[in-house]
Amino acid sequence: MHDYRRIADLVAADIASGRLRPGDRLPPQRAFARRRGIAASTAGRVYAELVRRGLVVGEVGRGTFVRAAVPSSGRALAEPATAAPVNLELNYPVVEGQSKLLGDALAPMLRPDVLAEATRTAPATGTTQAREAVAGLLARQNERGTWRPAPEQVMFTGNTRQAIAGAFASLSRPGGRIGVEALTYPLVKEIAERLSITLVPLASDAEGILPAALETAHGSAPLSALYVQPTLHNPTSVTTTGRRRRELADCVRCLGLPVVEDRIWSFLHEDAPPPLAAYAPERTYVVDGLSKRVAPGLTIGFLVVPVPGDTPVAAVDGTEGGGRIAATLRSGGWTASRFALEAAVRWIDDGTVDRLVAAKRSDAAQRQRLVAEHLDGFVVRTDPHGYYAWWELPAPWRADTFTAAAAERGIAITPGPAFAVGAHTAADAVRLGLASAPPTALAAALRMLAAVARTKQTVRKAATD
DSSP states (O other): OOOHHHHHHHHHHHHHHTSSOTTOBOOOHHHHHHHHTOOHHHHHHHHHHHHHTTSEESOTTTOOEEOOOOOSSOTTTTSOOOSOOEESSOOOOOOTTHHHHHHHHHGGGGSHHHHHHHTSOOOTTOOHHHHHHHHHHHOEEETTEEEOOOGGGEEEESSHHHHHHHHHHHHOOTTOEEEEESBOOHHHHHHHHHTTOEEEEEOEETTEEOHHHHHHHHHHSOOSEEEEOOSSOTTTOOOOOHHHHHHHHHHHHHHTOOEEEEOTTGGGOTTSOOOHHHHSTTTEEEEEESTTTTOSSSOOEEEEOOOOTTSOGGGGGGSHHHHHHHHHHHHHTOOOOHHHHHHHHHHHHTTHHHHHHHHHHHHHHHHHHHHHHHTTTSEEEOOTTOSEEEEEOOTTOOHHHHHHHHHHTTEEOEEGGGGBOTTOOOOSEEEEEOSSSOHHHHHHHHHHHHHHHHHHHHHHHHHHO
Protein backbone atom coordinates (compact mmCIF):
# COMPACT_ATOMS: atom_id res chain seq x y z
CA MET A 1 0.00 0.00 0.00
CA HIS A 2 1.31 3.43 -0.95
CA ASP A 3 1.33 6.17 1.69
CA TYR A 4 -0.38 9.09 -0.02
CA ARG A 5 1.34 11.54 2.34
CA ARG A 6 4.77 10.36 1.22
CA ILE A 7 3.79 10.87 -2.44
CA ALA A 8 2.41 14.30 -1.55
CA ASP A 9 5.79 15.06 0.05
CA LEU A 10 7.51 14.26 -3.26
CA VAL A 11 5.25 16.62 -5.17
CA ALA A 12 5.74 19.26 -2.48
CA ALA A 13 9.50 18.88 -2.90
CA ASP A 14 9.16 19.46 -6.65
CA ILE A 15 7.22 22.64 -5.90
CA ALA A 16 9.77 23.82 -3.32
CA SER A 17 12.69 23.17 -5.69
CA GLY A 18 11.06 25.01 -8.58
CA ARG A 19 10.67 21.93 -10.78
CA LEU A 20 6.95 22.66 -10.55
CA ARG A 21 6.36 26.40 -10.82
CA PRO A 22 3.38 28.57 -9.83
CA GLY A 23 0.66 28.16 -12.44
CA ASP A 24 1.89 24.76 -13.68
CA ARG A 25 -0.95 22.31 -14.21
CA LEU A 26 -0.77 18.93 -12.52
CA PRO A 27 -1.80 15.93 -14.63
CA PRO A 28 -5.35 14.56 -14.26
CA GLN A 29 -5.64 12.20 -11.30
CA ARG A 30 -5.94 9.09 -13.46
CA ALA A 31 -2.82 10.02 -15.44
CA PHE A 32 -0.98 10.80 -12.18
CA ALA A 33 -2.00 7.40 -10.82
CA ARG A 34 -0.74 5.59 -13.93
CA ARG A 35 2.62 7.36 -13.88
CA ARG A 36 3.17 6.67 -10.17
CA GLY A 37 1.82 3.11 -10.29
CA ILE A 38 -0.81 3.82 -7.63
CA ALA A 39 -4.57 3.44 -7.37
CA ALA A 40 -6.80 6.25 -8.56
CA SER A 41 -8.19 6.56 -5.04
CA THR A 42 -4.68 7.09 -3.70
CA ALA A 43 -4.06 9.78 -6.31
CA GLY A 44 -7.23 11.50 -5.14
CA ARG A 45 -5.93 11.51 -1.55
CA VAL A 46 -2.59 12.93 -2.74
CA TYR A 47 -4.33 15.81 -4.50
CA ALA A 48 -6.58 16.44 -1.51
CA GLU A 49 -3.51 16.55 0.75
CA LEU A 50 -1.80 19.05 -1.57
CA VAL A 51 -4.91 21.25 -1.45
CA ARG A 52 -5.01 20.94 2.36
CA ARG A 53 -1.39 22.09 2.54
CA GLY A 54 -2.21 25.10 0.37
CA LEU A 55 0.19 24.03 -2.39
CA VAL A 56 -2.31 23.73 -5.23
CA VAL A 57 -5.61 25.30 -6.21
CA GLY A 58 -8.38 24.42 -8.60
CA GLU A 59 -11.01 21.73 -8.97
CA VAL A 60 -9.92 18.25 -9.97
CA GLY A 61 -11.64 17.53 -13.26
CA ARG A 62 -11.28 21.11 -14.44
CA GLY A 63 -7.63 21.54 -13.62
CA THR A 64 -5.32 21.50 -10.60
CA PHE A 65 -2.58 24.13 -10.57
CA VAL A 66 0.46 24.89 -8.45
CA ARG A 67 -0.43 27.77 -6.24
CA ALA A 68 1.55 30.98 -6.11
CA ALA A 69 3.78 31.39 -3.07
CA VAL A 70 2.32 33.52 -0.29
CA PRO A 71 4.41 36.72 -0.12
CA SER A 72 5.95 37.84 3.12
CA SER A 73 4.48 41.32 2.70
CA GLY A 74 1.42 42.73 1.04
CA ARG A 75 -2.03 42.12 2.50
CA ALA A 76 -3.50 40.88 -0.79
CA LEU A 77 -2.61 37.27 0.03
CA ALA A 78 -2.05 37.42 3.76
CA GLU A 79 -5.54 37.77 5.20
CA PRO A 80 -7.34 34.50 6.00
CA ALA A 81 -10.83 33.80 4.71
CA THR A 82 -13.50 34.91 7.13
CA ALA A 83 -16.62 33.65 5.37
CA ALA A 84 -17.89 30.26 4.24
CA PRO A 85 -16.41 29.17 0.91
CA VAL A 86 -18.15 30.45 -2.22
CA ASN A 87 -17.70 28.18 -5.23
CA LEU A 88 -17.47 30.08 -8.52
CA GLU A 89 -15.90 27.06 -10.22
CA LEU A 90 -18.97 24.83 -10.29
CA ASN A 91 -21.71 26.13 -12.56
CA TYR A 92 -25.04 24.35 -12.05
CA PRO A 93 -28.00 26.74 -11.94
CA VAL A 94 -30.74 26.10 -9.38
CA VAL A 95 -33.79 28.34 -9.19
CA GLU A 96 -36.43 28.79 -6.51
CA GLY A 97 -39.06 26.06 -6.53
CA GLN A 98 -36.98 23.77 -8.77
CA SER A 99 -37.11 20.71 -6.52
CA LYS A 100 -40.89 20.89 -6.10
CA LEU A 101 -41.42 21.20 -9.85
CA LEU A 102 -39.26 18.15 -10.49
CA GLY A 103 -40.77 16.16 -7.65
CA ASP A 104 -44.36 16.78 -8.72
CA ALA A 105 -43.60 15.47 -12.21
CA LEU A 106 -41.90 12.35 -10.85
CA ALA A 107 -44.59 11.42 -8.30
CA PRO A 108 -46.61 9.24 -10.75
CA MET A 109 -43.47 7.21 -11.50
CA LEU A 110 -43.62 5.67 -8.03
CA ARG A 111 -46.62 3.56 -9.01
CA PRO A 112 -45.43 -0.07 -9.20
CA ASP A 113 -46.55 -0.57 -12.81
CA VAL A 114 -44.88 2.64 -13.99
CA LEU A 115 -41.74 1.99 -11.95
CA ALA A 116 -41.42 -1.52 -13.36
CA GLU A 117 -41.36 -0.09 -16.89
CA ALA A 118 -38.98 2.73 -15.92
CA THR A 119 -36.38 0.40 -14.44
CA ARG A 120 -35.91 -1.67 -17.58
CA THR A 121 -32.80 -1.19 -19.70
CA ALA A 122 -32.84 1.14 -22.70
CA PRO A 123 -30.79 1.13 -25.92
CA ALA A 124 -28.72 4.06 -27.19
CA THR A 125 -31.73 5.07 -29.29
CA GLY A 126 -33.87 5.40 -26.15
CA THR A 127 -37.61 5.13 -26.61
CA THR A 128 -40.00 6.48 -29.23
CA GLN A 129 -41.50 8.89 -26.68
CA ALA A 130 -38.08 10.15 -25.58
CA ARG A 131 -36.90 10.73 -29.16
CA GLU A 132 -40.02 12.70 -30.03
CA ALA A 133 -39.91 14.76 -26.82
CA VAL A 134 -36.25 15.68 -27.22
CA ALA A 135 -36.57 16.49 -30.91
CA GLY A 136 -39.21 19.04 -29.97
CA LEU A 137 -37.17 20.39 -27.07
CA LEU A 138 -34.10 20.98 -29.26
CA ALA A 139 -36.02 22.68 -32.10
CA ARG A 140 -35.05 26.31 -32.68
CA GLN A 141 -37.01 28.91 -34.58
CA ASN A 142 -36.40 32.64 -34.87
CA GLU A 143 -36.29 35.31 -37.53
CA ARG A 144 -33.10 33.79 -38.91
CA GLY A 145 -34.53 30.36 -39.58
CA THR A 146 -35.71 27.04 -38.18
CA TRP A 147 -33.92 23.88 -37.15
CA ARG A 148 -35.55 20.73 -35.81
CA PRO A 149 -33.92 17.29 -35.73
CA ALA A 150 -35.96 14.28 -36.75
CA PRO A 151 -36.74 11.97 -33.79
CA GLU A 152 -34.84 9.18 -35.54
CA GLN A 153 -31.64 11.23 -35.31
CA VAL A 154 -31.65 11.44 -31.49
CA MET A 155 -29.57 9.12 -29.30
CA PHE A 156 -29.11 9.18 -25.55
CA THR A 157 -26.26 9.03 -23.05
CA GLY A 158 -25.99 9.28 -19.28
CA ASN A 159 -24.89 12.92 -19.51
CA THR A 160 -23.52 15.44 -21.98
CA ARG A 161 -19.89 14.57 -21.29
CA GLN A 162 -20.61 10.99 -22.32
CA ALA A 163 -22.22 12.29 -25.51
CA ILE A 164 -19.01 14.20 -26.29
CA ALA A 165 -16.89 11.14 -25.48
CA GLY A 166 -19.09 8.94 -27.67
CA ALA A 167 -18.86 11.34 -30.58
CA PHE A 168 -15.07 11.69 -30.23
CA ALA A 169 -14.53 7.94 -29.93
CA SER A 170 -16.60 7.23 -33.04
CA LEU A 171 -15.03 9.99 -35.16
CA SER A 172 -11.35 9.72 -34.24
CA ARG A 173 -8.99 6.85 -33.60
CA PRO A 174 -6.29 7.02 -30.90
CA GLY A 175 -3.60 9.38 -32.15
CA GLY A 176 -6.10 11.41 -34.15
CA ARG A 177 -6.48 15.19 -34.10
CA ILE A 178 -9.61 17.22 -33.38
CA GLY A 179 -9.76 20.98 -33.89
CA VAL A 180 -11.16 23.07 -31.03
CA GLU A 181 -11.29 26.69 -29.92
CA ALA A 182 -7.97 27.69 -28.34
CA LEU A 183 -9.86 28.07 -25.06
CA THR A 184 -12.26 25.22 -24.46
CA TYR A 185 -14.27 23.32 -21.85
CA PRO A 186 -11.69 21.66 -19.55
CA LEU A 187 -13.45 18.29 -19.45
CA VAL A 188 -13.12 18.09 -23.23
CA LYS A 189 -9.38 18.12 -22.64
CA GLU A 190 -9.78 15.27 -20.14
CA ILE A 191 -11.91 13.26 -22.58
CA ALA A 192 -9.40 13.72 -25.39
CA GLU A 193 -6.51 12.66 -23.17
CA ARG A 194 -8.28 9.47 -22.10
CA LEU A 195 -9.06 8.64 -25.72
CA SER A 196 -5.46 9.48 -26.81
CA ILE A 197 -6.74 12.23 -29.11
CA THR A 198 -4.77 15.43 -29.69
CA LEU A 199 -6.72 18.68 -29.51
CA VAL A 200 -5.55 21.30 -31.99
CA PRO A 201 -6.21 24.93 -30.92
CA LEU A 202 -7.82 27.17 -33.55
CA ALA A 203 -7.70 30.94 -33.56
CA SER A 204 -10.94 32.88 -33.13
CA ASP A 205 -12.12 36.46 -33.30
CA ALA A 206 -15.24 38.22 -32.03
CA GLU A 207 -17.39 36.25 -34.51
CA GLY A 208 -16.07 32.78 -33.64
CA ILE A 209 -13.53 30.33 -35.05
CA LEU A 210 -11.66 31.60 -38.12
CA PRO A 211 -12.24 29.30 -41.11
CA ALA A 212 -8.71 30.08 -42.31
CA ALA A 213 -7.32 28.71 -39.04
CA LEU A 214 -9.29 25.51 -39.54
CA GLU A 215 -8.01 25.15 -43.11
CA THR A 216 -4.41 25.72 -41.99
CA ALA A 217 -4.64 23.18 -39.16
CA HIS A 218 -6.18 20.55 -41.42
CA GLY A 219 -3.59 21.24 -44.09
CA SER A 220 -0.66 20.73 -41.72
CA ALA A 221 -1.95 17.29 -40.63
CA PRO A 222 -5.47 15.97 -41.26
CA LEU A 223 -8.06 16.56 -38.56
CA SER A 224 -10.61 13.90 -37.65
CA ALA A 225 -13.30 16.42 -36.65
CA LEU A 226 -14.06 19.89 -35.34
CA TYR A 227 -15.46 20.44 -31.82
CA VAL A 228 -17.12 23.81 -31.32
CA GLN A 229 -19.32 25.69 -28.84
CA PRO A 230 -20.91 28.31 -31.12
CA THR A 231 -23.52 29.63 -28.66
CA LEU A 232 -22.32 31.08 -25.33
CA HIS A 233 -18.84 29.63 -25.66
CA ASN A 234 -17.36 28.49 -22.37
CA PRO A 235 -15.43 30.42 -21.01
CA THR A 236 -15.57 33.59 -23.15
CA SER A 237 -19.37 33.75 -23.75
CA VAL A 238 -18.82 34.47 -27.47
CA THR A 239 -21.76 33.53 -29.69
CA THR A 240 -20.70 32.80 -33.25
CA THR A 241 -22.51 35.01 -35.75
CA GLY A 242 -24.80 33.60 -38.41
CA ARG A 243 -22.40 34.75 -41.11
CA ARG A 244 -19.48 32.91 -39.48
CA ARG A 245 -21.60 29.77 -39.04
CA ARG A 246 -22.30 29.76 -42.77
CA GLU A 247 -18.59 30.22 -43.48
CA LEU A 248 -17.65 27.38 -41.13
CA ALA A 249 -20.29 25.15 -42.70
CA ASP A 250 -18.84 25.83 -46.16
CA CYS A 251 -15.34 25.18 -44.81
CA VAL A 252 -16.05 21.82 -43.13
CA ARG A 253 -18.02 20.71 -46.19
CA CYS A 254 -15.09 21.56 -48.43
CA LEU A 255 -12.63 19.79 -46.11
CA GLY A 256 -14.91 16.80 -45.57
CA LEU A 257 -14.81 17.22 -41.78
CA PRO A 258 -17.50 16.13 -39.31
CA VAL A 259 -18.45 18.61 -36.57
CA VAL A 260 -19.34 18.05 -32.91
CA GLU A 261 -21.49 21.02 -31.86
CA ASP A 262 -21.82 21.46 -28.09
CA ARG A 263 -25.08 23.27 -27.24
CA ILE A 264 -25.29 22.60 -23.50
CA TRP A 265 -25.71 26.33 -22.64
CA SER A 266 -27.57 27.40 -25.78
CA PHE A 267 -31.00 27.20 -24.12
CA LEU A 268 -30.20 30.46 -22.34
CA HIS A 269 -29.90 32.46 -25.59
CA GLU A 270 -33.16 32.12 -27.50
CA ASP A 271 -32.19 34.85 -30.00
CA ALA A 272 -28.91 33.24 -31.09
CA PRO A 273 -28.54 32.15 -34.73
CA PRO A 274 -29.70 28.62 -35.59
CA PRO A 275 -27.31 25.77 -34.69
CA LEU A 276 -24.37 25.01 -36.92
CA ALA A 277 -26.32 21.83 -37.69
CA ALA A 278 -28.83 23.98 -39.57
CA TYR A 279 -26.05 25.06 -41.96
CA ALA A 280 -24.29 21.69 -42.29
CA PRO A 281 -26.90 19.07 -41.30
CA GLU A 282 -25.21 16.23 -43.14
CA ARG A 283 -22.03 16.35 -41.02
CA THR A 284 -22.89 17.91 -37.65
CA TYR A 285 -23.27 15.86 -34.45
CA VAL A 286 -25.22 17.96 -31.93
CA VAL A 287 -24.47 17.45 -28.23
CA ASP A 288 -26.86 18.69 -25.54
CA GLY A 289 -28.54 17.52 -22.34
CA LEU A 290 -30.60 18.32 -19.26
CA SER A 291 -27.88 18.91 -16.65
CA LYS A 292 -28.02 22.71 -16.98
CA ARG A 293 -31.68 23.02 -17.94
CA VAL A 294 -32.83 20.76 -15.09
CA ALA A 295 -30.30 19.31 -12.61
CA PRO A 296 -26.94 17.50 -12.72
CA GLY A 297 -27.90 14.55 -10.52
CA LEU A 298 -30.70 13.03 -12.60
CA THR A 299 -29.94 13.89 -16.18
CA ILE A 300 -29.43 12.56 -19.68
CA GLY A 301 -27.31 13.61 -22.63
CA PHE A 302 -28.51 14.02 -26.20
CA LEU A 303 -26.53 13.20 -29.32
CA VAL A 304 -28.17 14.16 -32.62
CA VAL A 305 -26.63 12.14 -35.44
CA PRO A 306 -26.32 13.75 -38.90
CA VAL A 307 -28.20 12.30 -41.85
CA PRO A 308 -26.23 11.86 -45.08
CA GLY A 309 -27.84 13.74 -47.93
CA ASP A 310 -29.01 10.63 -49.80
CA THR A 311 -30.22 8.66 -46.75
CA PRO A 312 -33.88 8.58 -45.63
CA VAL A 313 -34.11 10.01 -42.11
CA ALA A 314 -36.00 6.94 -40.85
CA ALA A 315 -32.95 4.80 -41.65
CA VAL A 316 -30.43 6.96 -39.78
CA ASP A 317 -29.53 4.34 -37.17
CA GLY A 318 -28.58 1.98 -39.95
CA THR A 319 -26.22 4.45 -41.61
CA GLU A 320 -22.50 4.25 -41.09
CA GLY A 321 -22.54 7.23 -38.72
CA GLY A 322 -25.66 6.29 -36.77
CA GLY A 323 -24.77 2.63 -36.37
CA ARG A 324 -21.19 3.46 -35.38
CA ILE A 325 -22.36 5.93 -32.74
CA ALA A 326 -24.87 3.48 -31.26
CA ALA A 327 -22.22 0.76 -31.06
CA THR A 328 -19.73 3.17 -29.45
CA LEU A 329 -22.24 4.25 -26.81
CA ARG A 330 -23.13 0.65 -25.98
CA SER A 331 -19.52 -0.53 -25.74
CA GLY A 332 -18.50 2.48 -23.66
CA GLY A 333 -21.34 1.99 -21.17
CA TRP A 334 -22.50 5.50 -22.02
CA THR A 335 -26.19 4.87 -22.67
CA ALA A 336 -28.84 6.57 -20.53
CA SER A 337 -30.83 4.79 -17.84
CA ARG A 338 -34.48 4.05 -18.62
CA PHE A 339 -35.54 5.85 -15.42
CA ALA A 340 -33.79 9.05 -16.53
CA LEU A 341 -35.41 8.77 -19.97
CA GLU A 342 -38.88 8.39 -18.46
CA ALA A 343 -38.27 11.30 -16.08
CA ALA A 344 -37.07 13.48 -18.95
CA VAL A 345 -40.15 12.73 -21.05
CA ARG A 346 -42.42 13.73 -18.16
CA TRP A 347 -40.47 16.93 -17.45
CA ILE A 348 -40.54 17.91 -21.11
CA ASP A 349 -44.16 16.98 -21.85
CA ASP A 350 -45.71 18.63 -18.77
CA GLY A 351 -43.85 21.93 -19.30
CA THR A 352 -41.49 21.56 -16.33
CA VAL A 353 -38.40 22.04 -18.51
CA ASP A 354 -39.90 25.11 -20.20
CA ARG A 355 -40.68 26.68 -16.82
CA LEU A 356 -37.17 25.98 -15.53
CA VAL A 357 -35.60 27.39 -18.70
CA ALA A 358 -37.61 30.61 -18.38
CA ALA A 359 -36.63 30.95 -14.72
CA LYS A 360 -32.95 30.30 -15.45
CA ARG A 361 -32.87 32.85 -18.25
CA SER A 362 -34.18 35.44 -15.82
CA ASP A 363 -31.77 34.26 -13.11
CA ALA A 364 -28.77 34.47 -15.46
CA ALA A 365 -29.71 38.02 -16.46
CA GLN A 366 -29.93 39.02 -12.79
CA ARG A 367 -26.49 37.56 -12.06
CA GLN A 368 -25.01 39.30 -15.08
CA ARG A 369 -26.28 42.58 -13.67
CA LEU A 370 -24.30 41.84 -10.50
CA VAL A 371 -21.18 41.31 -12.61
CA ALA A 372 -21.76 44.61 -14.42
CA GLU A 373 -22.26 46.41 -11.11
CA HIS A 374 -19.37 45.00 -9.08
CA LEU A 375 -16.75 44.52 -11.81
CA ASP A 376 -17.36 47.86 -13.49
CA GLY A 377 -14.10 49.29 -14.78
CA PHE A 378 -12.43 45.91 -15.34
CA VAL A 379 -12.04 44.03 -18.63
CA VAL A 380 -14.74 41.37 -18.44
CA ARG A 381 -15.93 39.35 -21.44
CA THR A 382 -19.42 38.03 -20.90
CA ASP A 383 -22.94 37.94 -22.32
CA PRO A 384 -26.18 39.15 -20.69
CA HIS A 385 -27.68 35.69 -21.31
CA GLY A 386 -24.82 33.60 -19.87
CA TYR A 387 -23.89 32.06 -16.55
CA TYR A 388 -20.16 32.82 -16.60
CA ALA A 389 -17.72 35.67 -17.09
CA TRP A 390 -14.14 35.74 -18.43
CA TRP A 391 -12.18 38.34 -16.44
CA GLU A 392 -8.95 39.58 -17.99
CA LEU A 393 -7.05 40.57 -14.88
CA PRO A 394 -5.38 43.95 -14.39
CA ALA A 395 -1.57 44.00 -14.22
CA PRO A 396 0.40 42.84 -12.36
CA TRP A 397 -2.00 40.03 -11.42
CA ARG A 398 -1.47 36.59 -12.93
CA ALA A 399 -4.13 33.90 -13.09
CA ASP A 400 -2.41 31.71 -10.50
CA THR A 401 -1.74 34.48 -7.98
CA PHE A 402 -5.26 35.85 -8.26
CA THR A 403 -6.77 32.38 -7.90
CA ALA A 404 -4.69 31.91 -4.76
CA ALA A 405 -5.75 35.30 -3.40
CA ALA A 406 -9.40 34.38 -4.00
CA ALA A 407 -8.91 31.05 -2.25
CA GLU A 408 -7.49 32.87 0.78
CA ARG A 409 -10.87 34.56 1.06
CA GLY A 410 -12.90 31.42 0.62
CA ILE A 411 -13.77 32.03 -3.05
CA ALA A 412 -13.06 29.29 -5.58
CA ILE A 413 -12.51 30.46 -9.18
CA THR A 414 -11.04 28.77 -12.26
CA PRO A 415 -7.70 30.05 -13.59
CA GLY A 416 -7.45 30.74 -17.31
CA PRO A 417 -4.84 28.05 -18.06
CA ALA A 418 -7.44 25.39 -17.21
CA PHE A 419 -9.15 26.25 -20.52
CA ALA A 420 -6.05 26.61 -22.71
CA VAL A 421 -5.40 23.93 -25.33
CA GLY A 422 -1.94 22.62 -26.20
CA ALA A 423 0.75 25.24 -26.45
CA HIS A 424 -1.79 28.05 -26.52
CA THR A 425 -1.12 30.51 -23.72
CA ALA A 426 -4.19 31.87 -21.99
CA ALA A 427 -4.24 35.50 -21.04
CA ASP A 428 -3.94 36.30 -17.36
CA ALA A 429 -7.63 35.72 -16.84
CA VAL A 430 -10.01 33.74 -14.66
CA ARG A 431 -13.46 32.34 -15.30
CA LEU A 432 -16.21 33.13 -12.83
CA GLY A 433 -19.05 30.60 -12.74
CA LEU A 434 -22.13 32.57 -11.75
CA ALA A 435 -24.75 29.84 -11.47
CA SER A 436 -24.15 27.90 -8.26
CA ALA A 437 -23.71 30.49 -5.51
CA PRO A 438 -26.82 32.18 -4.04
CA PRO A 439 -27.22 35.75 -5.40
CA THR A 440 -26.30 37.40 -2.11
CA ALA A 441 -23.17 35.27 -1.78
CA LEU A 442 -22.30 35.93 -5.42
CA ALA A 443 -22.62 39.69 -4.94
CA ALA A 444 -20.41 39.58 -1.85
CA ALA A 445 -17.83 37.45 -3.66
CA LEU A 446 -17.72 39.80 -6.64
CA ARG A 447 -17.22 42.79 -4.32
CA MET A 448 -14.40 40.97 -2.56
CA LEU A 449 -12.70 39.96 -5.81
CA ALA A 450 -12.90 43.51 -7.13
CA ALA A 451 -11.38 44.80 -3.89
CA VAL A 452 -8.55 42.27 -4.11
CA ALA A 453 -7.79 43.25 -7.70
CA ARG A 454 -7.69 46.93 -6.79
CA THR A 455 -5.60 46.25 -3.65
CA LYS A 456 -2.80 44.75 -5.71
CA GLN A 457 -2.89 47.75 -8.03
CA THR A 458 -2.77 50.13 -5.05
CA VAL A 459 0.14 48.27 -3.46
CA ARG A 460 2.08 48.42 -6.71
CA LYS A 461 1.42 52.15 -7.12
CA ALA A 462 2.51 52.88 -3.56
CA ALA A 463 5.73 50.98 -4.11
CA THR A 464 6.62 53.13 -7.13
CA ASP A 465 5.80 56.50 -5.52
